Structures are given as C-alpha cells and as structure tokens.
Amino acid sequence: MKQNKLFVYAAAAVVVVLLGGCGQGYQNGWLYPEDVKTVYVEMFDTTGFRRGYEYELTDAICKLIESRTPYKIVSDRNVADSVLSGNLGIGVGVLAGDPYTGRALENETVVNVNVTWKNLKTGELLVDNEVVYASSTYSTQLGQTINYSIRRSVNEVAQKVVEQMQISW
Numbered sequence: 001m002k003q004n005k006l007f008v009y010a011a012a013a014v015v016v017v018l019l020g021g022c023g024q025g026y027q028n029g030w031l032y033p034e035d036v037k038t039v040y041v042e043m044f045d046t047t048g049f050r051r052g053y054e055y056e057l058t059d060a061i062c063k064l065i066e067s068r069t070p071y072k073i074v075s076d077r078n079v080a081d082s083v084l085s086g087n088l089g090i091g092v093g094v095l096a097g098d099p100y101t102g103r104a105l106e107n108e109t110v111v112n113v114n115v116t117w118k119n120l121k122t123g124e125l126l127v128d129n130e131v132v133y134a135s136s137t138y139s140t141q142l143g144q145t146i147n148y149s150i151r152r153s154v155n156e157v158a159q160k161v162v163e164q165m166q167i168s169w
Contacts, residue, residue: 031166032069033126036119039071040080044113047089053154054088057113060158068162082126086115086161090150095137109146110135111153115161132160 041062044054061084062073074080089112096106111134117127134156138149 032071033119033167035121036071036081036126038074038079038081039065039117040074040077040083041065042083042085044085045087047087048091050090050150053090053111053150056151057088057154057158060155061161064158064162065165069165071165081121082117082119084115084117084127084161084165086113088113088154090153092146105141106137106139107146107149108135108137109149109153111150111157113157113161115164117165127164130164132157132164134160 041058044058044061046054065071065084066073077083091110091112093108093110094104094106095108097104112131113133114129114131115127116125116129118125134153136149136152136156138144138146
C-alpha cells in the first residue's frame, strides 16, 4: 500500500516536471516570417554629413540577408514580397583625453539605424521604425582612424538589422 502511494506520487511528480516546461512561449517554428520569400532593400539614407557609409550599410545588409536568412534579394521592387528601408546616423565622441594637451586619446563612433520592413502583399509593417545601435572605439595613437571605427560599427549594426527581421518571441 505504501509502495503504491509512493509510485503515484513519483508518477505525479514526473508529469508535473514534464508538463511544467510547456506553454512557456517556446516554439518549434521558423525564425522568420514564412509568407515572405523576397526582399527589396532600398538604399539607406543618411542623416549626417558623413557620406558613403550608407552604401556600405546597404551592401552589408544585403549580403547578410542572403547568407543568414531564407530570403532572396531582388533588384526590382515590383516583384518583391517585402521592402526594407531606413536611415543611418553617425555620431563621434571623445572617451578619454590627455589632461595636459587636451588631445583625444580614445574616441568612439556610434552608428544608429532606424529601420522599417514592410510586407508588400499584406501592407503589414513587419518591423516598424525600430532603432538599432552599434558603437566602436578608436585611437589615433594606435594608428586607428575614424573610418576604421565607423566601418566596424556599420558592420555590427547591419547584423542587428538582419536580426530584427526574425519573428519576435
């Protein structure tokens, strides 16, 4: 009798443990919306006076979409299922300065992208004006340039833009 009770309690504990993990928001589906197959990427606009990096950002995003998502990049907006667009902003600041000369010892670049992704079939905004940031430091004392730092930040923010294309959990 005591063994039967113990067996019932053990079985109940196993059921509770097995079912306890269910319903926690986990899913076994795709990471990306399935109704989209092709993406048209508009040239990203820049909001600052530093020009040329919008080309690098657009190129990096296209390459990442092709390599890390199930989507194909198309060059004609009329045949695309969706369109990705956005604005690029670049800021530069000083992190550490020499107290005697006032020269910057370490600088930082911050790249922010405001991105929108629209499903052209349904009109639904898949990503609605999400802002993603990336930053990088550089030091002229070490032979690094501002262009080096901005390019690093642009590549990092391109990865974050492509991550925004995943279905939110």
